[in-house]
Each structure stands twice: as C-alpha cells, then as structure tokens.
Amino acid sequence: MKKIATLLFVSILGGVLTLGSYKLFLEEEALQHQPQNITTSSNFLPVSNSGNIYGTNADFTEAAENTVHAVVHVKNVAVFKGPRNIWEYYQYGSGGGRALQGAGSGVIITPDGYIVTNNHVIKGASEIEVTLNNNETYKADVIGADAKSDIALIKIDAQDLDYIPFGDSDNVQLGEWVLAVGNPFNLKSTVTAGIISAKARDLNSRDNSPQSFIQTDAAINPGNSGGALVNIKGELIGINTAITSPSGSYIGYAFAVPSNNARKIVEDIMEYGDVQQGILGIRGGNLTPDIINEFELKETQGVLVSSVTPGSGAEKAGLKSMDIIRKLDNIRITKFSDLTGYINSKRPGDNVVVQYVRDGKTREVNVELTKLDTYPVRVLGLEVANASAEELKAYKAPNGVRINRTLVEDLESADLVGGIISEINNQKVNSIRDVQNIIENRNDAKPIVVTYYNQNGEEKRMVWR
Structure with missing residues (x-):
C-alpha cells in the first residue's frame, strides 16, 4: 500500500513539474514572438501599427458649454x-x-x-x-x-456676461479640432465641429492686397458670420467670416479672421478710436517655380522682396530687393499671406526680427514697423498713403502721396502701385487730407485728371471719366 501511495505521489509531482516547465519556458518563448507596434516585413516601405492613435476620445462638451x-x-x-x-x-x-x-x-x-x-x-x-x-x-x-x-x-449695456477669452492663433496647428459657434439661418446657439484645414489662406486674387484667414471644415453657413471659432479649451482663435461656395451655403470650406489679428484691431479701436496699422516697408510676392527658375534661386518657400519703401523700417534695417524672407520672430514665412497675417497683428513702433536669405546666406535683422496712414479714393479705385521725404526723392517727385494699392481687380496696377500722385485736377497734394478735400469738393460731372510719378521717376497723367 505504501508503495502504491509513493508511486502516485511521484506521478503527480512529475506532472506538476512538466506543466510548470511548459508554462515557464515555452509560453515565454511564444510571447517573445508576438508582433509589436512596429510591423517589420520584407517590404522596404515603412509600416506602422500603433493601435489606438486617439487615446482618450476628444470631448467637445466642455468647450461648447463654456462658449455657447x-x-x-x-x-x-x-x-x-x-x-x-x-x-x-x-x-x-x-x-x-x-x-x-x-x-x-x-x-x-x-x-x-x-x-x-x-x-x-x-x-x-x-x-x-x-x-x-x-x-x-x-x-x-x-x-x-x-x-x-x-x-x-x-x-x-449689460454686466456679468459670459465671455470667451482670446487664444493665440499663431499656435493653432493643422488638423487641430475646432468648434464653430453661431446662429446659422437664425438658428440660435448652434455648434459645429471640424479641424484646422489651412493657415494664412489668401482668398484675394490681387497680390497687392493679400489676406490671411484660418481655414476650417467646421460647418459655417449664412448667419454664422461674426461668430466664434474656438479650440477644445474654449479659447477664441478666430472670428468666422466667409465661406467659398457657388450656392452661398457650406460645402466644406470656411474661413475665420485669426484671433491675434481681431484682438489687435479691437484693442486699437478701444484705445485709439481707429486701427493702427504697422508696415514692414517692402513690396514682394510668393516664390513660384517660374521665379525660382528665372533667378536660379535655391530657396523654394518664402517672400521674395521686389522693392523696399524709401524711409521705411525695412530700408533702415538694410533689407534689399531679391532678399528672401523666411521667418518673422521665429514664425515661419512660406508665402506672402504668412507675412501680412503676422504683421497685421503688430502696431507701428513694434520691432520684428526678420530672418532672410541673401546670396545663399541666412541673416537676421531687427525692423521697426512704421505707421500706414491711408485714404481709399473709391472713385479712382486706388488707396493712397502719406509719402515720406525719402520716397519723394526716390521717385523724383516734388510733392505728393504714395499709391498704396488698387481697390478694383480690373485696374492695371503694375505702373501705379508704389508711384506718387502729385496733382489731382491741377491741384497739388501733399497729404491724404489734401486728396480727401479735393475728391469730396470736386464737380462730379467732370473727369478727374491725375498727375503721378511712376517708380522710374517718369511723370505721367491719367484721366478718370
């Protein structure tokens, strides 16, 4: 009987040891061969298998409640x-x-x-x-x-209202979740969600008047204009402004004024009564394949300086034609609307660090922004600005105001923009106030004769009927 019991005990012990060895060695080896997050194969293309890329699901309820x-x-x-x-x-x-x-x-x-x-x-x-x-x-x-x-x-006239704090629109990223809050079609308190589709989007076909919008695919329809574009923290990063649609309703593209630009405009209105616009003092444009090939440029992104305004902060800092601006205060500049969008968030007197490329070498310089005083002459389709003494000397003009930009698309601008208007209807002009007085007191039935100097210093005349 004792011998049977001993054999039974030895058999049980052997089974336990065998099972334990299997669990310890064989399963551990099997675990070591389980596939990891990065998948390797005989393919030469990189493949990722990172599982749940979202982690915790994005929750918009708090942002919606705090903004609606x-x-x-x-x-x-x-x-x-x-x-x-x-x-x-x-x-x-x-x-x-x-x-x-x-x-x-x-x-x-x-x-x-x-x-x-x-x-x-x-x-x-x-x-x-x-x-x-x-x-x-x-x-x-x-x-x-x-x-x-x-x-x-x-x-x-109200107190203790709910309000939305401004966020930093320079920090928004492509693909970032956003909410559009507004009243489309008179439907109050509507919230739609989307992502940032693009930054510094320019909807204007005229290079002399670039815009800089945040583009989103959050649904924005008529009635949303003036509403809030907010991030998931409930911070205001844009003012919803426009849509691009043949039907007038949302088809996937919507645009907002960046919050940094809107905040600067609001603060200017509250403090000064009007908008204080600072300018860098350059004219330029985007780098295109044709320009890159024509001038044999090594850079493919940035703003190519075509001319520098005499007496401006850019000229005083040493910027020149053919410089390629790549950064402003560590904000990357890939196109002209990037530049104007950032400059429009600044004021006259602010200093901006400009990183640019000249002759293949990267350089940096501080530029003080100067004030832009303008007057839109609607009847001429032009916007004029006060001219500095340096500008008058550069264009060989005895007096006048600078043509800042054209206001209509069909007006030829190449020979006009940057030029100096010295007379309107044979009356000398020295400031935008002179222009305003002449235009407002003219005989509407008579044509307008403008004497101006182009960028080559040539005196010309043009008649508007």
Missing part, C-alpha cells in the same frame, strides 16, 4: 420714415417702419458687454439688436469698425 452662452445673435435693422418703395408702402403703410437688413453672430469678449462681430453684419445699420442665448435683447452701439479686415466692435 457668449455667442449672440446680431440683427441689422434699418429705421425709415415713410415708404421707400411700393413694397414698403404695402408692408408698413405711409408712416415708415423698421426693416431687417441682415443678421449674423457676435462674440462677447468682456463681461461688461463688448462684442466682436463682422463689419459686413452691422454695415449701414440704423439700429443694432443683440439677443443673448437666454433670449434677453439689447440695443447695441457701434464702437468702431475696420472694413479691410471685416471686424467691428459693438457694445451693449
């Missing part, structure tokens, strides 16, 4: 006495009335009622009505506006 109460509905109302046409007579009678001219959105940026919206939303309004997310309605006053950037600042 700070986005308002803005109504542009026209008030008139007596009917302006037969349709208004039938609608309002002979006593006049109030007509809704348009509607959009706005973003509360301070608890005491300052609101950012688009200039085109409030343009031409007799009254502006603002409706909060809780259905309270206020009359709003226009504090100031900048038509060029399409940004306006309005104010309602």
Whole structure:
C-alpha cells in the first residue's frame, strides 16, 4: 500500500513539474514572438501599427458649454420714415417702419458687454439688436469698425456676461479640432465641429492686397458670420467670416479672421478710436517655380522682396530687393499671406526680427514697423498713403502721396502701385487730407485728371471719366 501511495505521489509531482516547465519556458518563448507596434516585413516601405492613435476620445462638451452662452445673435435693422418703395408702402403703410437688413453672430469678449462681430453684419445699420442665448435683447452701439479686415466692435449695456477669452492663433496647428459657434439661418446657439484645414489662406486674387484667414471644415453657413471659432479649451482663435461656395451655403470650406489679428484691431479701436496699422516697408510676392527658375534661386518657400519703401523700417534695417524672407520672430514665412497675417497683428513702433536669405546666406535683422496712414479714393479705385521725404526723392517727385494699392481687380496696377500722385485736377497734394478735400469738393460731372510719378521717376497723367 505504501508503495502504491509513493508511486502516485511521484506521478503527480512529475506532472506538476512538466506543466510548470511548459508554462515557464515555452509560453515565454511564444510571447517573445508576438508582433509589436512596429510591423517589420520584407517590404522596404515603412509600416506602422500603433493601435489606438486617439487615446482618450476628444470631448467637445466642455468647450461648447463654456462658449455657447457668449455667442449672440446680431440683427441689422434699418429705421425709415415713410415708404421707400411700393413694397414698403404695402408692408408698413405711409408712416415708415423698421426693416431687417441682415443678421449674423457676435462674440462677447468682456463681461461688461463688448462684442466682436463682422463689419459686413452691422454695415449701414440704423439700429443694432443683440439677443443673448437666454433670449434677453439689447440695443447695441457701434464702437468702431475696420472694413479691410471685416471686424467691428459693438457694445451693449449689460454686466456679468459670459465671455470667451482670446487664444493665440499663431499656435493653432493643422488638423487641430475646432468648434464653430453661431446662429446659422437664425438658428440660435448652434455648434459645429471640424479641424484646422489651412493657415494664412489668401482668398484675394490681387497680390497687392493679400489676406490671411484660418481655414476650417467646421460647418459655417449664412448667419454664422461674426461668430466664434474656438479650440477644445474654449479659447477664441478666430472670428468666422466667409465661406467659398457657388450656392452661398457650406460645402466644406470656411474661413475665420485669426484671433491675434481681431484682438489687435479691437484693442486699437478701444484705445485709439481707429486701427493702427504697422508696415514692414517692402513690396514682394510668393516664390513660384517660374521665379525660382528665372533667378536660379535655391530657396523654394518664402517672400521674395521686389522693392523696399524709401524711409521705411525695412530700408533702415538694410533689407534689399531679391532678399528672401523666411521667418518673422521665429514664425515661419512660406508665402506672402504668412507675412501680412503676422504683421497685421503688430502696431507701428513694434520691432520684428526678420530672418532672410541673401546670396545663399541666412541673416537676421531687427525692423521697426512704421505707421500706414491711408485714404481709399473709391472713385479712382486706388488707396493712397502719406509719402515720406525719402520716397519723394526716390521717385523724383516734388510733392505728393504714395499709391498704396488698387481697390478694383480690373485696374492695371503694375505702373501705379508704389508711384506718387502729385496733382489731382491741377491741384497739388501733399497729404491724404489734401486728396480727401479735393475728391469730396470736386464737380462730379467732370473727369478727374491725375498727375503721378511712376517708380522710374517718369511723370505721367491719367484721366478718370
């Protein structure tokens, strides 16, 4: 009996040892041959198998809750006495009335009622009505506006309002999640999600007036104009402004004014009453394959300087024609809209570190931005700016104002932009105020004769009828 029990014990012990050895050695060896995150194969192309690339799912609920109460509905109302046409007579009678001219959105940026919206939303309004997310309605006053950037600042008389803090639009990244908050089609408190599709997008076909928008695929429709583009932290990174669509509604592309530019414009309006625009003092353009081949350039991205404004900060710092600007304050510059977008967030007197390439060598220089004072001469389709003594000397002009840019696409600009207007209708001009006085007091029935000096110093005349 003892011998049977001993044999049984030895058999059990042997089985345990065999099983343990299998678990210890064979399974460990099998684990060592399990596939890892990086897959290797006989292919020469790199392959990744990193599993769940998102980690924790992106959550927009907090950002939406923190911003939806700070986005308002803005109504542009026209008030008139007596009917302006037969349709208004039938609608309002002979006593006049109030007509809704348009509607959009706005973003509360301070608890005491300052609101950012688009200039085109409030343009031409007799009254502006603002409706909060809780259905309270206020009359709003226009504090100031900048038509060029399409940004306006309005104010309602209220306290302790929800507001959205400004974020840094220079830090946004391609592919970053964003929310568009607004009132499309008069539907209040609508939130849509998307990503940053592009930065510094220029929608203007004229090189002399580049724009710089954030592009997103978050759905933006009529009524979203002036609303908020926010990151998932609930920070304001853009003011929704435009869409590109043949139908007028969203098809996948939408554009917002970067928050750094909008904040600078708002602060200028609050502090100075108008926009203080600083300029680098160059004219230039994007590097294209044709330009790269023509001038045998080694650089493929950046802004090629075509000319430097006499007396500007760029000239004083030593920038020259054919320099290629690559960075501004460590912000990478790949195209002209990158440059203008960053400069438009600065003020006259600010210093900017410019990194550029000249003769294949990378250099850096500090440039102090100068102030741009301009006046749009709509009847001529031109914008003029005060000219410095250095500019007048460079163009051999005895007096005058500089042609800063053209305002219409079909006007030939190559010979005009950068030139000096010395006379309008045989009256000498020394400043943009002189131009304004002549244009406002002219006889509308007569043509306008402009004497100007082109960039070669040649005196010419042009007649506008």
